[in-house]
Ligand SMILES: Nc1ncnc2c1ncn2[C@@H]1O[C@H](COP(=O)(O)OP(=O)(O)O)[C@@H](O)[C@H]1O
């Protein structure tokens with residue numbers, strides 16, 4: 146699978162531009178702020194129907210304009226596929242595949258697998274647990290559609306249950322039967338999601354460890370641990386044990402929406418005890434593991450976006466990446482860099498067809 150061509154209109158700072166891509170390596174070089182990352186984000190958009198960087202969809206429309214449009218033409222198993230995503234102010238986002246509009250965007254997720262490595266990945270370490278849950282959910286959703294549906298349902302039921310708890314408190318009332326309707330749904334959905342997260346992490350963690358060892362050349366040991374209240378007792382028991390607390394808090398304090406991942410180095414949290422280099426290596430290992438996992442599960446080689454990655458790596462690691470590219474582990478790659486010369490020198494070593502776009 147690869148992206149042959151992309152056309153952008155009014156996407157962030159880009160007025161109107163079309164790029165024809167190489168099947169293997171494509172680089173965008175230019176000064177800070179010219180829009181290199183924005184182009185990667187547009188490619189991300191076509192896979193995930195949203196921005197990796199700015200979750201407020203309207204803010205991805207160029208300032209002062211009324212709409213944006215991203216049009217990509219892919220080669221998928223020797224067929225051409227046209228994906229168009231557009232957003233007009235005051236209207237709903239539209240996603241079309243070969244001119245046919247999707248009614249559910251979630252059906253599109255996973256069709257064009259993609260992994261991005263970017264400096265903002267640091268959020269995974271520094272942010273709260275929600276960012277890490279989104280990471281796991283994103284990886285699983287790319288190859289399991291039912292998972293994403295259950296998750297959407299689960300979040301809906303949580304909101305409904307929370308609204309009911311608020312209603313009980315406001316009206317000084319309680320209706321166990323009414324609550325049970327939501328609890329039963331939550332238990333069913335949540336237990337399923339928990340089982341999928343658990344089995345995913347059992348497969349994912351060894352891949353991650355191996356990637357980290359390769360990057361760090363076995364210098365230190367790291368851990369990736371799945372934390373869930375459901376490790377200790379069933380969801381049913383959790384809800385029962387916490388009912389009084391939930392009534393006071395007026396929200397649901399237990400469930401898979403409280404899951405987290407703990408990122409450790411030598412048994413301590415990497416957030417506090419990892420050096421900057423170790424944190425970067427941890428994040429790159431996470432993303433490369435994601436890449437391999439998706440590739441194995443879906444049998445499609447994902448597109449890889451490397452945003453300013455050379456900037457973060459010493460020469461040793463840059464050549465490691467090039468080594469990987471040469472081993473055909475990767476398919477199509479998009480790279481951004483501020484140094485045209487550095488990029489060209491690195492890419493030349495790869496002996497693969499490449500194209501450099503100077504912005
Ligand atoms: N909605 C928007 N309208 C116009 N410009 C935008 C919008 N969103 C972001 N930008 C601009 O895009 C530029 C950043 O582009 P970016 O791709 O991050 O640059 P870089 O080449 O450094 O990766 C900034 O100047 C920012 O102001």
Ligand SMILES: [Mg+2]
Nearest residue numbers: 181182453481
């Ligand atoms: Mg950038």
